[in-house]
Amino acid sequence: MAKRPARGGNAGFSQPARALGYNRTSHFRQRVVKETLALDENIYQLRLEKLKQIEALGQPAYPTKFDFTHTLPQIWAEYDKPAEAMENPRVEVRVAGRIMAIRLMGKAGFAHLQQNGKQLQIYVKKDAVGEKGFELYKLLDLGDHVGVKGYLFRTRTGELSVHVEELTFLSKDLLPLPEKWHGLTDVELRYRQRYVDLFMNPEVREVFIQRSKLVQSLRRSLDARGFIEVETPMMQPIAGGAVARPFVTHHNTLDMDLFLRIAPELYLKRLVVGGLDRVYEINRNFRNEGISTRHNPEFTMLEFYQAYTDYRGVMDLTQQLIAQAAQDVTGGTVTKWGDSEIDWAEANWRRMTMREAIIHYWPETSGTKPALSDFASHDSVKSLVQRFNAGHAHVAYDPKEPAGKTIANLFEAAAESHLQQPTIIYEYPTAVSPLSKQKADEPDWTERWEIYAGQMEISNGFSELNDPVDQRRRFEGQLAERERGDDEAHQMDEDYIRALSYSMPPAGGVGIGIDRLCMLFTDSHTIRDVILFPLMRPEKTQEEPTEEK
C-alpha cells in the first residue's frame, strides 16, 4: 500500500507543537480546565480562600499521607454489629475518605465519608474535636478528602458511625459536585469526566471491578494451563492478522509510516514458530472504523495460541475459559441481559455449523429452507440470496465477490440476531478466513469457529494455517480482493511467510473480545460503559472555535 500522508489526530504532533516541547493533549487539557474554572470561578475562588483558612488553622493544604487502621469496607465487614459490641472497650479507628454528604447543626454535625465504594458516617462534635477542629469542620465542602480518628458507635437511629476525636484535612475539592440526589446522569459528562462518574455512581465502579475480575480470571485459567503471557508490537509496518482499516502513524527518526495494530495474530504465531508452544496476549487493537454501541476504535482482545491442537481443541478450551470467567465475575452461571438471561453453564452451549445455522434460522417468509448442496456453487448461492431477499431484509450482493463471502453475509443476516445463548458457529468459508486451515474434505471451508452470545460475536478461533505455500496463495487472493476495491483485504506479509517456512507446528488459535464479554457479564448495552475513557470528540473551546467547512 502506498504511503499515506499522516492525517489529523492519527498523526504525530505537528512541528510547532513539538518545537514548543509539549504534547497536544496536555496543552488542550490546560485550556479546558481554564474554561471550567471560568464557569465556576466564584465557587473555585471561594474554596481556595477556605483552603487558606484551613492552612491558617495549622493544617497543611495538601498533606502527604494519612495512616489509617481500616478501609471503610473493612469497617463494615468487621463492625456491622450491635452497639454493645463496640463499648467497653471502645473501638478506636482511623479512617479516611471523600465527603459525600455533610450536615452542620450549630456546634455539631454529621458527614458521610466514601472510600472504595463504601460510605461511613462520622459525627463531629465541638466538645470532642475542640475549637480548632470544629473550625476546620465548618470549612469542609462536599468532595473534600479528610481523615478522622475516633471511636465507633451507633447513633440514636442505629447507624454505624465514627465519633470523631481528631479531624485531619487531606485535600480540597475546588469544583462543585453533581446534584446529590440525581447524581451525574448526562452520558456525555459521564464519559468525559469519568473520574466524577466513578465516585458519584457506585454501579459504574462495580462494572470496572468486574472487568478487572474478568481479565484476572482469563489470565489465571491460561496460566494454569501452561500458557505464557507476551507482548508483541502495537506499531506494525504491516497491519495484519485481521480484516480492518488501520490507523496510520509516523516514526520521525526512521521516517517511516507505521500502523497501529489491528490484531497481534501474526506476531503471536511467529512466537509459536519460535517454540513458545502456548502463548497469549491481552492488549489493545485499533481499528479505524465506525463507532457504535458495540465498537470503539481501540478495544481489548485476548489472543492465545496452542501448539499441537486444532480448532476443536481450542473450541473446548475457550468454552471452559468463558464459563469459568462468568463464574469468577458474577459468582454464578446465569447473567442478566436486558429483559432476559444468558446461561453460561457449559451444558447450555450449542454448536452448529454456519451452513446449519443458515438453514435453521432461514426465515419462513423466504420460503423453503436451503439444502446443504445450495452452498456448493456460485450460482446456487446467488439464488439463495435472491430467495432470502425476496422475503426478508436486504443482503447486499456483489456477483463479483467470492461465494464464501456472500454465504458469510447471509449467515449474519439470517442467524446472528437469534444467537442469544452461547453458541459456537463452526466451519467458515475459506474466502473470509485467509489465515485458517481448510477442511481436509472441503477446501472451500475452513476449520474455524466463532462464539456468539447476546446477539454479538465475542470470540473467533481456528486451526492455524501453517503451510507457507498455501498462505502465500491466500495472501495473493486477498491482494486480488484489494484490487477489486476491498481496501480491508489482507496485505502480503513476506516475513510471516518466511516464519512459516521454518515450520510452525499444527496449532489452534483464538481471539476473545474482552470489552464485549464484559458487556455481556455486566448487562451493559453499550461498549462505552465498559471502557473507562471511550473515544470522544474533543471538547469545544472558545479560544479555538471549531472551523466551519
Place this chain on the structure above:
RNA sequence: GGGCGCGUAGCUCAAUUGGCAGAGCAACUGACUCUUAAUCAGUAGGUUGAAGGUUCGAUUCCUUCCGCGCUCACCA
C-alpha cells in the same frame, strides 16, 4: 456517512400551540450539639450550545454549524 431526537444556572429539570427565564439540590449569610434528600430564614447565580433569519417581540418558528444520544450502514 444516512435517518430520528436532544442541548435552558455547577447538577437534575420546568417554562401554557411566540409575550417579564423558573424550581430543587449545590453555593453564600444567619439560627440550630444524634442528623441522614436534616430543618428554618435570607442572598447570589443565565449571551437558553453557536451564528444568522422571520417577528413589535424568539428558550419556543426557519436555516446553517457544533456537541451528544438512539438507529442503519461498515466492522469485532
